[in-house]
Amino acid sequence: MKFRAVYLLAALPLLLPIGNGLTVATESLFPSYAIAQETTEKPNKEEFRKRRREQFRQQLNLSPDQVSEIDQIREQNKQDKQAKREALRAAKDKIQTLMASDASDDELRAQHRILQDLRRDMGEARFETKLKIRQVLTPEQRTKMAELKKQRRGRWGRRHGRRHHGPENSQAK
Known part of the structure; x- marks a missing residue:
């Protein structure tokens, strides 16, 4: 006798109660699994950043x-960073609006240049902040920080299914 999908569909309602029983059994055997299932709240990004920053400080x-000097550098750049981020967001919105409208290619190119300039400015500001922080660190701390960042990049790449294309992999491209 051939197996048919109809038989499977007919048996499906009989299997559903078993599924609920497995969930209850899993919760009783693995309470942490049940807690993880109940916790649907994502951790706050700011809390995560603070925790990671504190780990970094301890490791260095x-x-x-x-610590106070680095915090002062970050605080000085915070308002400027926020203003640039808002300008970038507004420029992105404007280019989206222009793309949807009957704007000329020249208008789109001009807006694209504005967008590129804002991104470049943000990158330059980020780099300048890194240089200022670097001046606060000792040579040993700089070396340790580079190692920690390299480890973090490696973990991030593996976690997200990407390979690290650093100098050691540049020939493979």
Whole structure:
């Protein structure tokens, strides 16, 4: 006798109660699994960043003076960064509007240049902040920071299914 999809569909309602029983059994055997299932809230990005920043500081063994100096550098750049981010968002919205309208190619190119300039400015500001922070660190801390960042990049790439295309892999391209 041939197996047919009709038989499977007929048996499906009989299997559904078993599925609920497995969930209850799983919860009783693995309580942490049940807790993880109940927790649908995502952690706050800011809390995550603070926690990661604190881990970084401990791993680099920063002195209290270094910590306060780095915090001061970040705080100085915070308002400028926010203003640039808002300008970038507005420029993105404008180019989307222009793309949907009957704007000329020249208008689109001009808006695209504005967008590129804003991105470049943000990148330059980020780099300048890194240079200022670098000046606060000792040579040993700089080396340690580079190692930690390299490890983090490697983990991120594996986690997201990407390969690291650093200097060691540049010939494989």
